[in-house]
Structure formats: C-alpha cells, structure tokens
Amino acid sequence: MHYNWGIVGSGWIAHEMADALIQEGIGIYGVASGHFSSAKKFSEEFSIKHVYENYQMMFEDNNVDIVYIATPHNSHYEIMKEALLHNKHVFCEKAITLNSCELEECVKIAKERNLIISDGVTLFHMPIFKEIQKRVLSNEFGPVKMIQVNFGSFKEYNVNNRFFNPNLAGGALLDIGVYAVSFARYFMKTKPDVVLTTMIPFETGVDETSGILLQNKDMEIATISLTMRAKQPKRGLIACENAYIEIYNFPRGDKAVITYTSDGHTEEVCCGESRLALNYEIRDMEEYVTNLSGEQNLEYIRDVMDVLTKVQESWESNE
Template identity: 60%
Template structure:
C-alpha cells in the first residue's frame, strides 16, 4: 500500500527526507510551512502535490496518512499531539519530545486511535543494527556486559544559535545525546533503572558536556560521553563476555567489526548503505503501519526519553516552557 506523507517544516532535515521520499515513492503528497512561499519553493523542488501555510490546513486534508515533523524539537509535542488527534500517523524527528511526560501523552493518544508513532533516530532503522541484534541475541558473543558510546559535536560559538538556547530546548543531551542513549538502549536487554550523571553548562544555561552511566536489572552497564563544543569520534562499543563490537560513525553506520576475545580474530559485518538512512526510516514507518508492528521500536523510543528526562531531572535543568 502506498501512503501519503505530509511534511511539516522545510529546513535541512526536511530536504534530506524529501530526497528519501522521492527515491521511495517518486513524489510527496503535501508540505506546510509558516511561509507559504517557503512551502511552494519546497514543493517545486521536490515535486510535492500540495503546499500549505498552516498545520491546520495540512491536517484537514483527509488524504494525508503520515505526518513527518521536521521542526525544532521544542515544537514536536504540540504538532505531534495535534496530528494524532487528527487521526494521522506520525514520524517525528529527534528528539521526539523534550520530556517523557509529553511522549507518554502522545503514546496514549496513538494507542486509543490505533496510530503509529516513530522517530528519526537513524540507527534504529539501519539494516546493520538489525543484523547486529540478531548476532547478539544468538548468544555467540556471550552476554552483554558493557556499552561505551561517545558523541562530540563542535558547534560554532554563537549564543543566538538554537543549539545554545534554553527557550528552544538546546543543549547536547537532546541534540546528540539521544543518539548515544539510543545506541546504549538498543544493545541493553532492558531499560536502565540506575542513572548517574554530571554536566558542564554553556553560558546560556544549556548542557555543553556531560557524562552518563546507566545500569539495568540485568547488570548491564553503559557509559556515555557527550560534548557540544569539542569534537569526539562517534564511536560505540558493545562488550560481551566472548567478544566486542565496534561501530564507528554509528548514527548511520553500515559496517561494524567484531573482535573475539579468545584469539583476537576479527569479523567485519556489513549491511545497508549509510547514504540510504532516511529511506530505511520511510520503509520502516510504512511497514509498522501495514503490519501493525513497531512496538519494539516504540519501546526503545520511550525508554530513551525516560532516561534523558531522568538525566535532566538530576541536573535540575528545566526549559522555560516546561
């Protein structure tokens, strides 16, 4: 079955998704932007059938099946809630909301209306991770003991940029920490029930860097390091009893290396293509709807947001609109 997508926002990530939707479907059904001129320009660029200047107009279109939210994440909750209440499935960019209360409210609405929610944490949709999960679940590597994952992004110093704005839910945690936390949760058997953390803050009050330790009831641990004003390699390591997995550039990775503890033998695992990351998102979202699946994906999303909320609660860092 073909689904009609309606895009909210016309920024850079909406352009990436536009390219992906074109490759999967050949066209896009609708787009809306606060500027009708902006929506029309996007429509001309990506062969979009309908351009709207408001979310209300887009949601009033009965032919829109899936809403893709491509705005800054401080707007996600209201737009996702309104879309769900209009009986639209929602694929939302990360971070899907700014706290777990917002997400759980949307999840409840989706369940009442038999709708699907998913998000744009690319690694949860990459073929490589599905292959790695099968390998880990097979037991051939032994039990997972420790996950280590880094993400460092050196944002240009600019106090007016949204990354550094409390009013726009800025900071490293929701921008890049969602990837690290998703990587950790994906390989842990269950949600963390112990969260330890500390942070340094940028002059505007948002988190600039942080260290986070997670532990679950299965005695698996994760250690994460995040920075927003210093570069780090995007590297994840999953340490098991009999081998460890290394994944570089992990958000959109298509290759991993397994090193076996007993003899140092290495095995390279490859699946998918990094350049097709958003195409995999589109395909997964549509499969969730068609097959009435996606519960496991949503469980990861909910657990990640609960962890991120716990981290911020420990810091005592609230956004002005919360």
C-alpha cells in the same frame, strides 16, 4: 502499498527526507511550514502539489496518511499531538519530545486511535544494527558486560545558534545525546533503572558536555560521553564476554568490527548503506502502518525518552 506523506517543516532534514521519499517512489503529497513562503518554495523544489497555509490545514486533509515532523524539537509535542488528534500516523524527528510526560500523552492518543508513532533515530532502522542486535541477543558473543558510546560534535561558538538556545531546547542531550542513549538501550536487554550523570553548562545554561552512566536489572552497564564543543569519534562499543563490537559513525552506520577475546582475530560485518539511512526509516514506517506494528521500536523510543528525562531532572536538582 505506499501512503500519502505530508511534511511539516522545510529545513535541511526535511529536504533529505523529501529526497528519500522520491527515491523510494513515494513522493510527497503535501507540505506545510511555519512560513507559507518557505512551504511554497519547498513545494516548487520537489514538485509537491499540495501546499498548506498552516499545519492545521494539512491535518484536516483526509488524504494525508503519515505526517513527518521536521521542525525544531521544542515544537514537536504540540504538532504531533494535533496530528494524532486528526488521525494521522506520525514520524517525528528526534528528539521526539522534550520529556516523557509529553511523549506518554501522545502515545496514549495514538493507542486509542490505532495510530503509529515512530521517530528519526536512524540507528533503530539501519540494517547493520538489526544484524548485530540479532547476533548479540542470540548470545553468540556471550553476555553483554559494558556498552560505551562517544559522541562529540564541535559547534562554533555562537550564543545565538539554536544548539545553544535554551528557548529552543538547545544542548547536547536532546540533539546528539538521543543517538547515544538509543545506541545503549538498543543493545541492553532491558530498560536502565539506574541513571547517574554530571554536566558542564554552556554560558547560555544549556548542557555543553556531560557524562551518563546507566545500569539495568540484568547488570549491564553503559557509559556515555557527550559534548558540543569538542570533536569525538561517533563510536559505539558493545563489550561482551567473548568479543567486543565497534560501530563507528553509528547514527548512520553500515559497518561493524567484531574483535574476539580468545585470540584477538577480527570480523568485519557490512550491512546496508549509510546514504540510505532515511530510506530505511521510510520503509520501516510504512511497514509499521501497514501491519499496525512497530511496538518494539516504540518501546525503545519511550525508554530512551525516560532516560533523557531522568538525566535532565538530575541536572535540575543539582542547580
């Protein structure tokens, strides 16, 4: 069973999602954007029949089942809340909100109305992650001891770019950090209850470079390194007692390399395709809506946002 998807936003990620919806044989029911001219152009590009003058008109259309939010993340909360209040399931790009308070308010509305919330952290939906997590949780490699995540994205110096704009919730944490924290949480048995961090700001005040240390009650530790002004490999590592697992380009990873402690031999595991990252998101979202499921996915999203919020609060208290 497929559902009618409405897209809010018309930027590059909205284009990628539109392509994926078409590939999945679903298509796009309608589109709305901050500017009607942008929505109109988007509709012509993807042969979308319904173009709304504003978000509200989309939400009032009873034929729309799922709203996909692809606007800058400082606007996610208001749009998602309004969509939920109009009884729409919501798939929202990352970071899903700016803090836990915003997210929890939306979760409360969704639960009251039996609606689904999910987000665009691709790794939660990639087949390689599901396969490796299954093997880690089965204790095949022994207990998890340490998780390390690196993500460095070099953004050109431009104080006007949204990545460095505090009014648009710029900074590394809510842009690339959400992937890194999601990787760590996905392979930790339980939510981290210790969050330590340090940060170097860009001249506009947003976080440019940071380090995050997490620990949970199971004595698992994760270290995270983020920067927006220097390139780092997108590398995630899960170090277990009997092996360590590396996943490169992890946000849309499709391959893992396992190195066994006993003799150093390696195993390569390939699963899924990077190019289908958004397709996997669509398939999972439709399954969640059909079965009113996805509780584990939402638990990860909430735990990640809680960590991100604690990190931001720590920085603010040190200013």
